[in-house]
Amino acid sequence: MKSGFLLAVAMTLAAQTRDQNTFTSATAIAEGKRMYSFYCVNCHGMDGASGRGARLASKFRRFGSSDREMYQTISNGVPGSEMPGAWLDEDSIWKILSFVRTLEVQEVAACRSDPAAAERGKQIYAAKGGCAACHTIGMGGGRLGPDLTTIGATRTREHLRESLVEPGAAVAGRYRSVVVEVKGKKVEGVVLNEDDYSVHLMDRAETLRSFLKSEIGGIAYPRQSLMPAYGVSLSGAELEDLLDYICSLKGGRN
Ligand code: HEC
């Protein structure tokens, strides 16, 4: 316990020793690449664009693109997402960052989108798909699912396809489904926060609700996402159009 705390303190201090990456030699990049192929490749792909995580082969960074900000992202992860923090020493993280910088100049398009198909997909999103009930684009929409405003800039087409056909295959922590039993009634929603004593969730009507664990009859975490699967209700062509549309959502980036 105590050593864990000291380690955390040491790491916080270590994280603040430098603002700029000095591990930029060819050897450092090669070492960074080796570590990346071990710790990061499953989610980001060797080209930085073929995994299920964010697209790294791009200059756009939701969480900041300075050396210091990216150090923090890689070291601490992105809370509420699949992105874990890397428990590595400071030098290793800088070396991995140097390799990531070589990916970002490649600008591999994660998600290609045809304008005519995207226009058709937009209609499906609004009407048949009913997506806006749970998702926000720009200003309008629901809050039960993740905001999709820049989703096309940060996700691969494969990841998005899987999200539509097989929701729940890779649910990020923040959107885990939960069913709480209170006084014989079931309340369904997504987990916002949870500790040993309480659970906070957003129910299907987007109401925030908190329960003490000592007061509830039971709690379950269905594997299934609140998002319906669209592999059957949409035709293959409709699904592709919809993908063209959400791939085009780049929040003004490309
Ligand atoms: C289990 C999957 C997973 C692993 C392993 C993983 N990441 Fe991520 N990463 C993600 C996801 C998902 C996101 C997007 C988070 C979001 O946007 O909410 C992300 C985001 C990022 C971002 C931020 C991009 C931005 O737009 O700001 C960087 C940088 C990054 N990852 C680098 C790495 C590096 C380097 C490693 C290895 C040390 C790594 N990741 C390991 C899933 C992963």
Ligand code: HEC
């Ligand atoms: C009943 C609410 C609901 C509806 C309707 C819904 N979604 Fe979702 N969606 C969610 C939730 C909750 C998640 C997060 C859990 C998960 O990934 O399954 C999600 C996840 C996603 C993701 C993955 C986002 C990421 O960060 O990787 C995409 C893409 C997506 N939805 C698109 C759509 C589209 C397009 C439609 C309409 C065809 C749609 N959703 C309809 C609730 C919904």
